[in-house]
Amino acid sequence: MIKVAKFGGSSVADAEHFKKIRSIIEADPSRRFVVVSACGRRYKSDAKVTDLLYLVAAHVRYHVSCDDLLTDIGQRYFDIADELGLTYPIREEFATFAEKAKAGDLTTEELVSRGEYFTARLMAEYLGLPFLDAADVVAFHHDGTLSMTRTQALIQERGIPGGFVMPGFYGATREGRIMLLDRGGGDISGSILAKCLDAALYENWTDVSGFLSADPGVVPHPQPISRITYSEMRELSYMGASVLHEEAVFPVMEAGIPIAVKNTNRPLDPGTIISDREDYVADEPIITGVTGKRNFVAVHILKDHMSNEVGIVRRVLSIFERYRVSIEHIPSGIDSFAVVVQGEDVKDSLWSIVADIKTEVQPDGIKVVDDLALISTVGRNMSGRPGISGSLFAALGQEGISIRMIAQGSDEINIIVGVRDVDFERAIRAIYSAFSDGDHLLELKDLKRAEAASHPASVR
Numbered sequence: 001m002i003k004v005a006k007f008g009g010s011s012v013a014d015a016e017h018f019k020k021i022r023s024i025i026e027a028d029p030s031r032r033f034v035v036v037s038a039c040g041r042r043y044k045s046d047a048k049v050t051d052l053l054y055l056v057a058a059h060v061r062y063h064v065s066c067d068d069l070l071t072d073i074g075q076r077y078f079d080i081a082d083e084l085g086l087t088y089p090i091r092e093e094f095a096t097f098a099e100k101a102k103a104g105d106l107t108t109e110e111l112v113s114r115g116e117y118f119t120a121r122l123m124a125e126y127l128g129l130p131f132l133d134a135a136d137v138v139a140f141h142h143d144g145t146l147s148m149t150r151t152q153a154l155i156q157e158r159g160i161p162g163g164f165v166m167p168g169f170y171g172a173t174r175e176g177r178i179m180l181l182d183r184g185g186g187d188i189s190g191s192i193l194a195k196c197l198d199a200a201l202y203e204n205w206t207d208v209s210g211f212l213s214a215d216p217g218v219v220p221h222p223q224p225i226s227r228i229t230y231s232e233m234r235e236l237s238y239m240g241a242s243v244l245h246e247e248a249v250f251p252v253m254e255a256g257i258p259i260a261v262k263n264t265n266r267p268l269d270p271g272t273i274i275s276d277r278e279d280y281v282a283d284e285p286i287i288t289g290v291t292g293k294r295n296f297v298a299v300h301i302l303k304d305h306m307s308n309e310v311g312i313v314r315r316v317l318s319i320f321e322r323y324r325v326s327i328e329h330i331p332s333g334i335d336s337f338a339v340v341v342q343g344e345d346v347k348d349s350l351w352s353i354v355a356d357i358k359t360e361v362q363p364d365g366i367k368v369v370d371d372l373a374l375i376s377t378v379g380r381n382m383s384g385r386p387g388i389s390g391s392l393f394a395a396l397g398q399e400g401i402s403i404r405m406i407a408q409g410s411d412e413i414n415i416i417v418g419v420r421d422v423d424f425e426r427a428i429r430a431i432y433s434a435f436s437d438g439d440h441l442l443e444l445k446d447l448k449r450a451e452a453a454s455h456p457a458s459v460r
């Protein structure tokens with residue numbers, strides 16, 4: 001049996017974490033295929049090596065000295081190697097890298113990728129496994145997209161059957177140009193490897209005991225989620241649960257490989273299993289989780305008799321398309337609709353888009369709301385259970401939080417509300433507490449009991 005184990009930045013932050021990883025690998029002989037990230041934060045105010053490397057790239061671009069930064073980054077690897085007594089020539093290799101970086105001889109992608117490269121080099125020696133460079137097996141097209149077919153072939157051809165340590169987050173084109181995945185993309189590397197090796201399980205090791213039903217930075221002690229479906233996981237990740245990259249689901253989902261999210265610091269905790277299991281058990285929590293993201297923009301378009309005007313939505317959407325902005329939601333009324341997009345995507349183009357809408361669609365009114373946060377409450381068969389939306393909206397009402405937008409995915413696994421940015425955390429806490437008793441998320445039977453208490457006549 002093959003298990004692919006990906007250890008995130010928080011799990012490889014220092015030598016102590018390397019030791020924990022070795023115990024985890026030694027505890028299970030099927031864990032022989034390891035993917036690692038660049039060193040993450042050791043404590044709250046610490047920096048991630050990847051962020052520091054991006055900073056080095058910016059300094060080099062503007063011809064500003066970055067010697068101190070490079071010294072700090074190097075020291076993190078030297079400390080790990082020294083404390084673990086490793087023989088890999090990290091000082092020499094890092095010095096060569098630093099010289100090339102300062103001389104401007106490296107692309108930003110190659111420079112940044114060295115964070116994962118050096119971790120993997122040290123980890124391979126420490127675990128006694130061969131090192132496999134992701135540049136040799138994770139194949140990119142020239143446009144920056146992944147070639148799964150070529151990656152599959154390369155891993156079959158060059159992958160070492162007994163196991164190896166591979167750096168996450170990067171790969172290369174046919175010509176050897178290093179390309180990066182999205183930030184947090186080490187999760188995707190692990191998922192790709194699991195698919196290509198036809199693994200029985202993809203383990204994603206991090207610093208929390210699995211997916212939690214809310215961000216622990218917003219809700220104190222959120223309940224861990226023991227099992228979720230691939231689509232619930234994607235919904236939670238896309239809407240802010242940063243523990244797993246939302247794209248990491250696709251390679252393993254296609255192959256039907258479950259993901260286990262586990263805590264490197266508490267390996268015996270059960271963690272979360274993500275699979276395609278959809279069967280509903282009556283005593284499971286009503287909701288799976290609450291998550292959210294800030295910085296959305298809604299462009300409201302108002303026009304009398306809009307419902308009779310054919311093609312108006314298409315014309316507005318084609319303006320966004322022209323500016324290469326993807327659309328998140330389109331809530332609509334009879335004579336109005338809004339286009340909701342990520343603020344980051346329109347930071348340079350918002351006012352040009354508004355001007356084009358005025359010229360090309362000639363609305364009666366146009367309003368821009370640029371302090372919108374979206375909160376997604378995720379669960380199974382949401383629309384089939386009327387009490388859920390009632391409880392959710394009542395919770396926000398009681399907190400005096402006004403709802404600026406409501407949307408529901410067609411797959412009925414989420415209800416999305418838009419609130420003002422300043423209300424973001426308060427709204428998440430209010431929704432979470434509406435579905436929890438303080439310690440645990442409520443189960444469906446609790447909701448039924450509450451409904452029966454408030455409508456005694458309807459109970460037979």
Ligand SMILES: Nc1ncnc2c1ncn2[C@@H]1O[C@H](COP(=O)(O)OP(=O)(O)O)[C@@H](O)[C@H]1O
Nearest residue numbers: 008009010040206207211212214215241242243
């Ligand atoms: N719903 C959630 N469940 C679990 N963790 C979450 C959630 N929302 C946000 N997080 C944060 O995600 C962090 C783990 O992700 P990340 O920092 O990318 O880990 P790694 O460095 O292991 O890849 C946790 O420390 C936690 O603060």
Ligand SMILES: N[C@@H](CC(=O)OP(=O)(O)O)C(=O)O
Nearest residue numbers: 008009037050183184185186
């Ligand atoms: N190191 C990269 C890739 C990654 O996946 O990191 P982490 O495992 O720490 O989320 C980043 O910071 O984006």
